[in-house]
Amino acid sequence: xxxxxxxxxxxxxxxxxxxxxxxxxxxxxxxxxxxxxxxxxxxxxxxxxxxxxxxxxxxxxxxxxxxxxxxxxxxxxxxxxxxxxxxxxxxxxxxxxxxxxxxxxxxxxxxxxxxxxxxxxxxxxxxxxxxxxxxxxxxxxxxxxxxxxxxxxxxxxxxxxxxxxxxxxxxxxxxxxxxxxxxxxxxxxxxxxxxxxxxxxxxxxxxxxxxxxxxxxxxxxxxxxxxxxxxxxxxxxxxxxxxxxxxxxxxxxxxxxxxxxxxxxxxxxxxxxxxxxxxxxxxxxxxxxxxxxxxxxxxxxxxxxx
Numbered sequence: 001x002x003x004x005x006x007x008x009x010x011x012x013x014x015x016x017x018x019x020x021x022x023x024x025x026x027x028x029x030x031x032x033x034x035x036x037x038x039x040x041x042x043x044x045x046x047x048x049x050x051x052x053x054x055x056x057x058x059x060x061x062x063x064x065x066x067x068x069x070x071x072x073x074x075x076x077x078x079x080x081x082x083x084x085x086x087x088x089x090x091x092x093x094x095x096x097x098x099x100x101x102x103x104x105x106x107x108x109x110x111x112x113x114x115x116x117x118x119x120x121x122x123x124x125x126x127x128x129x130x131x132x133x134x135x136x137x138x139x140x141x142x143x144x145x146x147x148x149x150x151x152x153x154x155x156x157x158x159x160x161x162x163x164x165x166x167x168x169x170x171x172x173x174x175x176x177x178x179x180x181x182x183x184x185x186x187x188x189x190x191x192x193x194x195x196x197x198x199x200x201x202x203x204x205x206x207x208x209x210x211x212x213x214x215x216x217x218x219x220x221x222x223x224x225x226x227x228x229x230x231x232x233x234x235x236x237x238x239x240x241x242x243x244x245x246x247x248x249x250x251x252x253x254x255x256x257x258x259x260x261x262x263x264x265x266x267x268x269x270x271x272x273x274x275x276x277x278x279x280x281x282x283x284x285x286x287x288x289x290x291x292x293x294x295x296x297x298x299x300x301x302x303x304x305x306x
Contacts, residue, residue, distance in 0.1 A: 017269045017282055018144035020174050112295055118281035125264055125277035129166040134300045136167045137261065139272040142181045147271045148206040150289045151199070154271075157293045164304045169198075172270055173259050177217035184212060184227050186254040187245045188236075197234055204230060275299040 114120055127135040138154060140147040158167055171182035184201065188194040204210045212230060214222030224245055231241040244251055261267075265274055272282045273292065279299050286292035 017146045017271055017284065018141060019269045020172075020267075112298060117285050117287070117291075117295055118275075118279045118299065119285070121265070121274075121278055121280055127277045132164060133166040134164055134276050134303045135274075136161075136165055136276070136296060136300055137265075137274040138167070138169050139172055139262065139265070139267045139270050139274070140169060141172050141178060141270050142185070142201050142205050143177075143211065144270050145206060146283070148202045150271055150283065150292070151202060153289050153293050155199070157297065161297070162301070162304070165300050170258050170261050172262055172267060173255070174262070175217070177213055179255070180213045180217060180220065180223045180227075182255060182258055183245065183251065186251040186258070187227075187241065187248060188231070189254065190244050190248045190250040191236065191240065193234070193236060200234060201230075276303045278303070 112118060129135045140151075142148075161167060169185070171178070171185045173179045173182050185194060188197055188201075201212070205212055210226075210230070212223075212227055214220075214226060216222070224242060227245065228238040228241045232238050265272075265280060269282060272280065273296050274280050275296060276299075281292060281295055281299075283289055283292050286295045
């Protein structure tokens with residue numbers, strides 16, 4: 001029983017997500033462990049999402065991580081000792097689910113709990129969809145292994161979602177490195193190729209080890225050459241790609257909109273989902289990648305009924 005509980009705990013940690021700080025470290029060349037998720041600081045049911053600095057940091061704790069070469073890494077991780085830590089709450093819920101009593105409770109419908117599985121955004125934010133449509137946003141980063149791991153589930157859900165759901169991916173733009181991958185996404189979107197090449201981009205970075213950005217993220221010209229070469233392998237002429245990358249009106253507007261959305265929802269970790277400008281959730285809060293997609297679908301259905 002204890003072994004199963006430990007396995008569940010490790011699984012939740014492994015799928016928690018990439019925090020903003022982790023992403024910046026990874027973009028700078030570090031390989032941070034997967035468990036140190038920093039929960040978004042502005043996700044309370046009584047506080048409106050606002051732009052600006054995150055709230056006061058939680059108490060520091062120590063996490064020990066086993067590296068692939070057998071060594072151990074000890075690092076500080078944000079958190080607290082109470083139920084407000086979304087990651088610890090998710091782990092606790094998963095460990096409880098390992099007991100026979102909790103397992104019995106899971107045989108029937110499992111209600112989602114506001115403040116546990118998702119957070120209500122107060123006030124609700126405006127959406128950019130037609131009347132009768134429910135907006136679902138996925139904030140992601142191509143270099144995030146957790147985004148790569150959940151993407152097959154997202155793709156399956158995207159292809160089978162109800163017609164009333166308007167789904168959009170939003171690449172985070174935390175710094176120059178993230179912004180250049182976001183530029184790749186929106187350049188391909190402008191060319192009508194992003195859905196076709198979305199999985200290929202993940203594979204290029206996560207499997208083939210090509211970061212698709214220059215070693216120095218501020219070297220935009222170098223990044224352009226790298227991404228144009230990738231696009232050429234996918235059948236897009238380099239000149240066509242470079243013209244949109246440098247001068248695309250739609251790409252520029254989409255990139256600016258991504259900046260605004262990341263700030264509006266105070267996105268500090270990925271993957272993160274926002275449903276209709278009212279609810280925000282991630283793998284840690286939902287409990288697992290599968291539960292997250294089910295939660296997103298249920299929240300969207302609830303919004304459609306209203």
